[in-house]
Amino acid sequence: MSALPESLAGTTVAVLGGTGPQGRGLARRFAAAGIPVVLGSRSAERAEDAARELPGEVRGLDNAGAAAAGDIVVVAVPWEGHGELLTALKGELAGKVVVDCVNPLGFDKQGAYALAVEEGSAAQQAQAILGDSTVVGAFHNVSAVKLEDPEVESVDTDVLVLGDVREATDLVQDLAGVIPGVRGVYGGRLRNAHQVEALTANLISVNRRYKAHAGVRITDI
């Protein structure tokens, strides 16, 4: 384990939806880097069970408890219920950096496709609800399979980090960078989050065609 960046010293990361594949995978990697992690779930008991299966300093609480306990709060819940959950946790999330990883996607016989979101994107919906938090979009395109597999030592992908507040995007770039192989790359303002969320549908097509767990690298930087 290499030293954590100074920006993350003493920081607890909460992961809402922490019992799903993406949330669990991120929690595993953050904890492996030495960050205290709190898994949130609708059921505290399921969160505790999931936490026990992860190495490192991981505990489980219900989503409200996790939101209150985290300094940075990662939102990795299903798109259905995204807005409702954030509305309920507005108080717990006030003053915090909230990292939205949610991809509003639909699925049919032809695969995945992007859903229209009234606010433009899941990240923008989060910011519209959470007026007292700083929302950053990130971790949309990282393979949960790779995050969750302890045999995968290095995850070959960049994480595009989107947001309107430099201090917050810098912090989340640092957070992405604690995952071996991953580089956090500034990817633009929150108004350009939709296409990064939706790109996950393309990666699902890539995965199908090439039998892969595709990621994205930005070249020339």
Added chain:
Amino acid sequence: MSALPESLAGTTVAVLGGTGPQGRGLARRFAAAGIPVVLGSRSAERAEDAARELPGEVRGLDNAGAAAAGDIVVVAVPWEGHGELLTALKGELAGKVVVDCVNPLGFDKQGAYALAVEEGSAAQQAQAILGDSTVVGAFHNVSAVKLEDPEVESVDTDVLVLGDVREATDLVQDLAGVIPGVRGVYGGRLRNAHQVEALTANLISVNRRYKAHAGVRITDI
């Protein structure tokens, strides 16, 4: 120059909007690979002038002449006028593979952002207009600066190729692959073209932040 793939033997590529940076850059690379290229422009004279500046077998015509002359027709015109031009060239483009590279973007003080498109994307608008053509989306995220610079021997990027007809996407993947360094990667159906077009806004943000000419690589394939 390495041998062209068999799929492109005897194929002429037309580039509509061939006097703009993206069109000129693509034309340069296709011609350098040994493909006969026809530049199209509103003004045949400007197309001829641009053609003379490119090495290889390149000639210039007005857009209608170029559309008629090409076996594969690349659309690299500005978003404004995209629909109007394609409507006017519906006859010339019938029966052909039409490669749409157009990114519907707006710009303001905060940079670039994706425009809403009634049909979903430029590529889907093209397919809606050109019922007798096979539309493929590609070359959205390739740096025109890198394409145009003869000193850049290899362009470090993948090209996501989107379409609903396998034969056509395979062909356009081959076409992308003639550019040194570039790999054509199947990126999903046309309904998932919007986010690939819009991702160009994110790359513009990346370019600004990192002083780069960013591209995209898909990992694990």
